[in-house]
Every structure is written in structure tokens, then in C-alpha cells.
Amino acid sequence: MSGNRLPAACAVLSAAGLAAGLAGRSLLFGWCAIILIALLAALGFGTRASRRTAAAVACFGALFCLLIYLNHALHAPDGPLVPFAGLPPGTAVLVYAVGPLGLLLGLLYAFSFDNEILPKERQKAFLDRFGPRK
Numbered sequence: 001m002s003g004n005r006l007p008a009a010c011a012v013l014s015a016a017g018l019a020a021g022l023a024g025r026s027l028l029f030g031w032c033a034i035i036l037i038a039l040l041a042a043l044g045f046g047t048r049a050s051r052r053t054a055a056a057v058a059c060f061g062a063l064f065c066l067l068i069y070l071n072h073a074l075h076a077p078d079g080p081l082v083p084f085a086g087l088p089p090g091t092a093v094l095v096y097a098v099g100p101l102g103l104l105l106g107l108l109y110a111f112s113f114d115n116e117i118l119p120k121e122r123q124k125a126f127l128d129r130f131g132p133r134k
Contacts, residue, residue, distance in 0.1 A: 013032055045117065
């Protein structure tokens with residue numbers, strides 16, 4: 001075993017999220033899902049990630065958890081409907097904040113791919129090994 005504990009943490013978090021979902025704990029389920037996404041992103045970046053990228057992934061996870069909490073706190077099916085931008089407040093958080101935030105992690109991955117995921121020297125070795133045969 002490589003000594004990397006992230007896969008084990010992902011497995012435990014998946015089980016905890018599943019248990020929370022089955023128990024009807026939507027906030028805990030949401031947090032587990034978001035932290036799992038951040039851990040999987042960290043696993044994808046691996047040990048080659050810069051501190052800046054690691055901080056961006058951590059900030060993504062923290063901000064996403066805050067937005068999930070805000071969505072949960074604003075959800076009031078029994079209260080008066082006070083729309084925000086044409087939607088109930090909890091739904092507005094999902095549509096206008098959580099949705100676009102999810103794109104940022106993909107953009108971070110795309111823009112840092114050449115430097116941190118598959119640098120030029122590793123890309124050449126990869127293509128030599130798995131590329132088309134001449």
C-alpha cells in the first residue's frame with residue numbers, strides 16, 4: 001500500500017454520507033458529499049499539487065459546505081414565500097450559487113492540468129508507453 005490515506009477517507013466518508021442520507025439527515029448528507037468531492041479532487045491532483053491549488057480545493061470545499069448550510073437554513077416550506085430572483089430562497093442558493101461554484105473545480109483542474117496533473121515530462125513518458133505505435 002502506498003501510505004496514502006485519502007482513498008480510505010473517501011470510503012469512510014461515502015459510507016457516512018450514505019448513512020446520513022438514509023437517516024434523513026440532508027445537511028449531513030450534503031456536507032459528506034461536498035467533502036467527498038474535495039477529497040477526490042485532492043486525490044486527483046495528488047502529491048504534485050502546489051500549495052495554491054491545495055488551498056483552492058480546500059476553499060472550494062469550505063465555501064460549498066457553507067452554501068449547503070445556507071440552503072438548508074433558508075429552506076422553510078411552512079413559512080411565507082419570499083422569493084429571491086423569482087425562486088424560493090433555498091432554491092435560489094442552489095441555482096445561483098451552488099451550481100456555478102461546481103464549475104470552478106472543473107476549471108481549476110483544466111487550467112492546472114499541464115503543470116500539476118500531467119507535466120510535460122510525464123506526458124511524454126505516458127505517450128511513449130500508451131500512445132499510437134509506429
